Amino acid sequence: MILANTYHLHLQPGEEVVAGGGGLHKFMGWPGxxxxxxxxxxxxxxxxxxxxxxxxxxxxxxHDGQMIKLTPERSIAIQNTLGxxxxxxxxxxxxxxxxxxxxxxxxERTYRWLERSxxxxxxxxxxxxxxxxxxVYLDLRCQAATTLAQLDLPGFAIGGVSVGEPPELMAQIxxxxxxxxxxxxxxxxxxxxxxxxxxxxxASGVDLFDCVIPTRWARHGTAIVQGDRWNxxxxxxxxxxxxxxxxxxxYTCQNFSRAYLSHLVRAQEILAYTLLSIHNxxxxxxxxxxxxxxxxxxxxxxxxxxxxVTKSC
Ligand SMILES: [Zn+2]
Numbered sequence: 001m002i003l004a005n006t007y008h009l010h011l012q013p014g015e016e017v018v019a020g021g022g023g024l025h026k027f028m029g030w031p032g033x034x035x036x037x038x039x040x041x042x043x044x045x046x047x048x049x050x051x052x053x054x055x056x057x058x059x060x061x062x063h064d065g066q067m068i069k070l071t072p073e074r075s076i077a078i079q080n081t082l083g084x085x086x087x088x089x090x091x092x093x094x095x096x097x098x099x100x101x102x103x104x105x106x107x108e109r110t111y112r113w114l115e116r117s118x119x120x121x122x123x124x125x126x127x128x129x130x131x132x133x134x135x136v137y138l139d140l141r142c143q144a145a146t147t148l149a150q151l152d153l154p155g156f157a158i159g160g161v162s163v164g165e166p167p168e169l170m171a172q173i174x175x176x177x178x179x180x181x182x183x184x185x186x187x188x189x190x191x192x193x194x195x196x197x198x199x200x201x202x203a204s205g206v207d208l209f210d211c212v213i214p215t216r217w218a219r220h221g222t223a224i225v226q227g228d229r230w231n232x233x234x235x236x237x238x239x240x241x242x243x244x245x246x247x248x249x250x251y252t253c254q255n256f257s258r259a260y261l262s263h264l265v266r267a268q269e270i271l272a273y274t275l276l277s278i279h280n281x282x283x284x285x286x287x288x289x290x291x292x293x294x295x296x297x298x299x300x301x302x303x304x305x306x307x308x309v310t311k312s313c
Contacts, residue, residue: 001033001086003210006078007042007070011063015081023083035086035210038075038117038131041159041191044093052092054109072116080123088157089117091131096164103135107144114148127154129188135160136169138176145180155186158206162191171200178204195227195287199307202291203300209288214280219273221265224283232276237262250282251275 004024009015021027024034043050043057050059056071075090090113094106110133121128130148134140148156158177161170174189178201181187188208189201198209214224223230225245230237240258252261252275264272294300301308 001035001208002028002030003035003037004028004082004084005039005042006036006075006082007039007046009036009082010039010070010078011061011068015078019081019083025083033086034084036079036082036084036088037190038088038090039070039078040075040091041093043070044095045163054112056090072113073120076117076120076122076128080121080126083123084126086127086129086155087121089114089128089130091133091159093133093160093163094135096136098135100137100140103133103137104140106135107133107140111144111147114151118151118153129153129155129157129186131157131159131190132177132181133160134173134177136165136173138172141173141177142180145177149181153185155188155208156181157188157190157208159190161189162193162197167197170197174201174206175204178206181205196307198284198288199291199304202288202295202304203308211284214284215277218276218280221272221276223261223276224280226283227287232258232262232265232272234262244279245283248279248282248286250279252279252282 009018018024018027024036025031040057043059046062050057056069056074058067058069060066061068070090072090076087079087091110092106092113094103098106110131114130118128130151130153132141132144132148134144145156158174161173170192178187183205186207187205189206190210192198192201192209193211194213201209217224217229221232223232223244226247237258240262242258244253244256244258244261246253256275261272261275264275291300291304294303
């Protein structure tokens, strides 16, 4: 599944252009499943000059300085126009740290915005997921998850994690919140993760993740190989003509050597970042495929238990 950002696509090229190209799948030539986020996270994390009211959020476009208003209705309309398979309710993602009072207000507003998101949703072929907020406060998380679980929606997400809180707090939030969401529906942990974070979340019942790590690290010349981070600028790769990961079926590993990838990274050739992204994404997908197989054969704790206790990657 590919995640596309509502915020970025709204600013550029604009959802009407995407719709004119036949919708997201056709526009970008991807026949597989797609998800759009609500735009809320980017507005709250990237935009300076933003103002939050009950109506929605007003912020300044980083592209042309124009003031833009995003409301639950507007976010859903944009996502209906973009045409992904899964769309997200517009939520308020409070920063970390924030007081209990501030997070409680944001969580309650997120619920009212969810009701408006549901009312605004026009396309039955798109699955609308609700988002649990609540910051690092377990009482707010549990209350929000219990309330949302009563709604007849096709999926549920845990948002507002991975915003700077310590890893132990994220683990606590996921472990407390996930079991409260309907097990027969997809449970999606937003903005996560690393091997360790995913293993912990899967142990709690999470099904779905999204994360910038594989592509962000690729853009920094870093490959993820069997759980380790390899910086390809490292001198030891200069004349290493072996495959990045001999067990990996990806296009990069099937066709290129570590030395060539190291050369591309050193030369800042943009192909390096594409090839490393292909490998890193393949690697994380293989990790979750192995976990799925381990769950099917009842060997999850045996094979992946070490990720639940050790700190790595
Ligand atoms: Zn590979």
